[in-house]
Amino acid sequence: MHLVSEVLDEQLTDARDRRAGRVDGIVIELREGKPPRLAYIEVSPITLFARFSRRFARWYARLDARLGNGRGVPFRIPWTRVRVERPFLRIDLDARATPIYALENWLRRTIIERIPWS
Amino acid sequence: MSSGASARRSSLRAGEPDATHMKRILDIALGVVTSVGGFLEIGSITTAVQAGAAFGYQLVWSVVLGVICIAFLAEMAGRFAAVSKTTIPDALRERFGVNFFVVPLVVMFGVSLMTLGAEVGGVSAALEMATGVKLLVWAIPIGLVAWIVLWRSSFSLIENGVSLLGLVTLAFAVGAFKMHPSYGAVLRGAVPTLPHTKPAHYWFIAVSVLGASISPYLFFFYSSGAIEEKWGRDFVVANRVVAAGGMGFGGVLNVAVLVLAALIFHPGRIEVQHYEQLPRVLIGPFGHAGFWLFLACLGVGCMGATLEITLALAYLIAQGFGWNWGENLAPRDDARFSLTYTAILIVAALIVLVGVDPLKLTEYAMALTAASLPVGIFPFLILMNDRERLGRYTNGTFGNVVVLAISGLAAIVALVSIPLQLIGS
Amino acid sequence: MNVPIREVHVEQLLGRRVRDAADAVVGRIEELRADVVDGEAVIAEYHIGPAAAIERIAGFLVQLPVFALLPISKWEYRVPWHALDLSDPEHPRLTVPRSDLRRAGPSAAE
Numbered sequence: 017m018h019l020v021s022e023v024l025d026e027q028l029t030d031a032r033d034r035r036a037g038r039v040d041g042i043v044i045e046l047r048e049g050k051p052p053r054l055a056y057i058e059v060s061p062i063t064l065f066a067r068f069s070r071r072f073a074r075w076y077a078r079l080d081a082r083l084g085n086g087r088g089v090p091f092r093i094p095w096t097r098v099r100v101e102r103p104f105l106r107i108d109l110d111a112r113a114t115p116i117y118a119l120e121n122w123l124r125r126t127i128i129e130r131i132p133w134s
Numbered sequence: 135m136s137s138g139a140s141a142r143r144s145s146l147r148a149g150e151p152d153a154t155h156m157k158r159i160l161d162i163a164l165g166v167v168t169s170v171g172g173f174l175e176i177g178s179i180t181t182a183v184q185a186g187a188a189f190g191y192q193l194v195w196s197v198v199l200g201v202i203c204i205a206f207l208a209e210m211a212g213r214f215a216a217v218s219k220t221t222i223p224d225a226l227r228e229r230f231g232v233n234f235f236v237v238p239l240v241v242m243f244g245v246s247l248m249t250l251g252a253e254v255g256g257v258s259a260a261l262e263m264a265t266g267v268k269l270l271v272w273a274i275p276i277g278l279v280a281w282i283v284l285w286r287s288s289f290s291l292i293e294n295g296v297s298l299l300g301l302v303t304l305a306f307a308v309g310a311f312k313m314h315p316s317y318g319a320v321l322r323g324a325v326p327t328l329p330h331t332k333p334a335h336y337w338f339i340a341v342s343v344l345g346a347s348i349s350p351y352l353f354f355f356y357s358s359g360a361i362e363e364k365w366g367r368d369f370v371v372a373n374r375v376v377a378a379g380g381m382g383f384g385g386v387l388n389v390a391v392l393v394l395a396a397l398i399f400h401p402g403r404i405e406v407q408h409y410e411q412l413p414r415v416l417i418g419p420f421g422h423a424g425f426w427l428f429l430a431c432l433g434v435g436c437m438g439a440t441l442e443i444t445l446a447l448a449y450l451i452a453q454g455f456g457w458n459w460g461e462n463l464a465p466r467d468d469a470r471f472s473l474t475y476t477a478i479l480i481v482a483a484l485i486v487l488v489g490v491d492p493l494k495l496t497e498y499a500m501a502l503t504a505a506s507l508p509v510g511i512f513p514f515l516i517l518m519n520d521r522e523r524l525g526r527y528t529n530g531t532f533g534n535v536v537v538l539a540i541s542g543l544a545a546i547v548a549l550v551s552i553p554l555q556l557i558g559s
Numbered sequence: 560m561n562v563p564i565r566e567v568h569v570e571q572l573l574g575r576r577v578r579d580a581a582d583a584v585v586g587r588i589e590e591l592r593a594d595v596v597d598g599e600a601v602i603a604e605y606h607i608g609p610a611a612a613i614e615r616i617a618g619f620l621v622q623l624p625v626f627a628l629l630p631i632s633k634w635e636y637r638v639p640w641h642a643l644d645l646s647d648p649e650h651p652r653l654t655v656p657r658s659d660l661r662r663a664g665p666s667a668a669e
Contacts, residue, residue, distance in 0.1 A: 017592070017593045017600070018590055019591040019593055020231075020573060020590045024231065025231055027224060028456060035457060036456070037455070044567050046566070046646070051596070052601060052602040052645070053601050058568075059456075063570070067232060067233060067571075123469040127469070128465050128472065131285075134285075134465045134466045
């Protein structure tokens, strides 16, 4: 499996077939005397911004942290919870219950549901 | 050019194991018909009118080249989505990475937003001419109507409904026929020639015509629509027929607009500088009824394009960032996507509200579209030759060469002619 | 005291210059290949050099006969996991001599 061409930036779908963002980052764990382990994927604007400007990513992270507990850090999914199901990568989570859908959920509750015919 | 290609796609229903051969033929026919109905909008109409007014039949070749190119691109976009089960923006991010993806994202978003402003301006202009109420006043109501349609309707209803209404644009073909043009002279115009006068203006109009036909938002939208409609490999052949037929007949309408302008404006060397002049192309063959026919053509065509471009931009953002999206989903199920198209419509209405002239905005939007073609098309062609994604459905050499040549040429000419036009105006 | 870095972001490694013991640039990291070993996904090798990037971005061009004539570097090194030191991810280094590395043309389908 090629991580850059087959994992990074790929579309994720969740256990309920909802689109659940893209793989914004991949974390490998270095180990003494053993090959690095594919540990997590990250789905987060912080990780995405860091690919352009780490300074901007840090600023965004500080802003995000003000929005509540547990915020301000990228959301990580263990690689063991990811399956390759072309053309997507499937995560065995309900994305709505994760920070992936934090903005989506907030927009739905705060704005969308107040508009008729939503 | 507008929703033609996408409209014909939505008429082809997926997942019908019992569909008869006759039904498939009827579906293709409907697809072609709705392609024709959705072809014309403010970009194709105004650039064709200005081409005919300024240079007679001499720029027919630019319409023909543009139609050929978009027919190829539309077919490729439908094939790509049907076979790979992904959209073009999906594949751009996945194949090239986000650091590259932001380049076409920003360029196409900017150019398409200008075009969207022009389309909203087109509907506004049609309503101003119909009612006498100033164009600016219509910007917000039009944005609101477009928003309600997107908020409440399914993809098929949007595409089929508007495109069938757009069949009113057949009036251009009928009008051109009634004016008895010299068909030999029209055909000679299909062969590229050098300008006799005003070379900078000639090439500027030529690339504007190309930009009106080969708008990247079209084939990006096309691929999204194919996914909305759940196309599979069994649609590949039908898609080819409809893309060729729909774009071909749509191109005939576009040529008809140019012919009418050549007959109405060119003999008197009348420059078309205000949108109030545009209805004359149908007043000539139809009298006063032609005025109302033209307003109907402009209004319906531009509204269709407004809906399509708005969705195309929302798809581009949502797919690029992996959000849940879909016009067939309720807004509560794709909140970010729904609010994105809402915000896009607000910006488009604001473009008109600040008083930008729709005609001038259209000219430059089309020319900038042509200049930016390589940014959208070249990566797309790489995807169309990706055997891992498409297997045996990759492009042939001919298709690659045609699209590369036309879009590359358009971009080069645009980059030269836009500054010259600015200097000269 | 420097604490060894235990986690590395792959997307931050992409494009990083790799140097050898003599501080000469070997190439840029363009791809990582992972295998499943004992039920665990681990990094098997790093692809260093332009070929992986070229294949990823313009794969079909590589298959055209004319590509062989173009003056574009098409090589890459396949560096096994133990031959790259990522303790400083911003400055990855080879742990073996360059001459020990396997050099390949544009990567074939595996």
